[in-house]
Amino acid sequence: MKISVTVTLKNDVLDPQGKVVMQTLKNMGHKNIDNVRQGKYFEIDINEKDKDEVEKIIVQISEKLLTNTVIENYKINYK
Amino acid sequence: MKSSVIVFPGSNCDRDIAVALQKFQIKNQMVWHEESSLPKSDLVVLPGGFSYGDYLRTGCIASKSKIIKDVIEHGKKGGLILGICNGFQILIETGLLPGALLRNENLKFLSKNVFLKVVNTSNKFCSNYKKKNIIELPIAHNEGNYFGSNELIDKLENNDLITFKYCNKSGEVNKNSNPNGSINNIAGILNDKKNILGMMPHPERLIEPMLSGEDGSMLFTSLLK
Numbered sequence: 001m002k003i004s005v006t007v008t009l010k011n012d013v014l015d016p017q018g019k020v021v022m023q024t025l026k027n028m029g030h031k032n033i034d035n036v037r038q039g040k041y042f043e044i045d046i047n048e049k050d051k052d053e054v055e056k057i058i059v060q061i062s063e064k065l066l067t068n069t070v071i072e073n074y075k076i077n078y079k
Numbered sequence: 080m081k082s083s084v085i086v087f088p089g090s091n092c093d094r095d096i097a098v099a100l101q102k103f104q105i106k107n108q109m110v111w112h113e114e115s116s117l118p119k120s121d122l123v124v125l126p127g128g129f130s131y132g133d134y135l136r137t138g139c140i141a142s143k144s145k146i147i148k149d150v151i152e153h154g155k156k157g158g159l160i161l162g163i164c165n166g167f168q169i170l171i172e173t174g175l176l177p178g179a180l181l182r183n184e185n186l187k188f189l190s191k192n193v194f195l196k197v198v199n200t201s202n203k204f205c206s207n208y209k210k211k212n213i214i215e216l217p218i219a220h221n222e223g224n225y226f227g228s229n230e231l232i233d234k235l236e237n238n239d240l241i242t243f244k245y246c247n248k249s250g251e252v253n254k255n256s257n258p259n260g261s262i263n264n265i266a267g268i269l270n271d272k273k274n275i276l277g278m279m280p281h282p283e284r285l286i287e288p289m290l291s292g293e294d295g296s297m298l299f300t301s302l303l304k
Contacts, residue, residue, distance in 0.1 A: 014184070016181075016184055016260075017182065065135070065139070066135075068136055068139075068172070068179055070177075070178060070179045070226075070227070071179045071181065071226060
C-alpha cells in the first residue's frame with residue numbers, strides 16, 4: 001500500500017523559511033500571496049493490506065519519528 | 080568522576096569535550112553510538128556537531144541510536160547528562176528535555192562569541208558561576224532558536240530550570256542581545272530533577288587561559304564539587 005504523510009509546522013510556530021519564500025514570491029511580482037508555510041512530505045510503501053493495521057503503523061511512525069509533535073502536525077493521505 | 084562521551088557519525092566537538100574533561104581530571108571514555116551498553120559513568124556527554132547530517136530534524140536520528148536507551152536510563156536514574164549544541168538538540172529529541180529547537184530566526188548559521196547570564200546557579204552544573212555570572216562563550220549553530228508553549232516557558236522560569244540566557248556585555252537580557260530568536264533569550268535548560276543540562280553555547284571551547292579564556296572551565300569545576 002502506498003501512503004503519504006505531510007508534516008507542517010503548527011500555526012503558532014514561527015516559520016522563517018516560509019516567510020522568506022513568501023517575501024521572494026512578492027518580490028517576483030506575486031502581490032496577491034498572503035502567506036506561505038513550508039513543510040515536509042514523505043511517501044511510504046508499506047507491505048501490509050489490512051487498512052486498520054496500516055493506519056496504526058503510520059500513526060506510530062508519524063508520532064515517533066516523522067514529526068516533533070511539540071511543533072509539528074501531520075496528515076496521513078491514503079491513496 | 081567518570082564520564083562517557085557518545086560519538087555519532089557527524090559529531091565534531093567530541094574531541095574538544097574529551098580534552099576539556101581530561102583537563103579537569105574527569106576520567107573519560109569515548110563511546111560509539113552503536114554500542115549497546117553504557118560503561119559505568121557519573122556523567123554522559125552528548126557532544127556538538129551534525130549527527131547524521133542533521134537529516135529529518137537536528138538530533139532526531141541520533142536520538143534513536145542503539146546507545147540512547149542506556150543514556151535515557153542513566154538520566155532517569157538521576158545520572159548527570161550534558162548536551163552541548165547538537166547534544167542539546169539530541170536531548171530534546173529523546174524527550175529528556177522539553178520544548179523544541181527551531182531554525183535561527185534570521186536563517187543564518189551563527190558562529191560567534193555571545194554573552195550569557197547564568198540565571199540559576201543552584202544546580203550541579205553551574206554552582207561555580209556564583210562568583211561570575213556574566214560570561215562569554217562561543218555559539219556555532221543553525222537550529223538554536225528555543226521554542227516551547229507559554230505553559231512550558233512559565234514552568235521553566237518558575238522552577239529555576241533555565242541556566243543560561245543570552246545577554247549583552249552588561250548583563251541585560253533583551254531582544255537586541257538575542258542572537259537566534261529563542262523565547263526569553265533561553266540558551267540552556269535543565270530537566271525537572273536538574274541532573275540533565277542542554278545548552279547551545281560551547282563551554283568546552285573556553286578552558287585554556289592562554290588561548291581563549293576560562294569562562295567554560297567553571298562548568299567543569301562545578302561538576303567536580
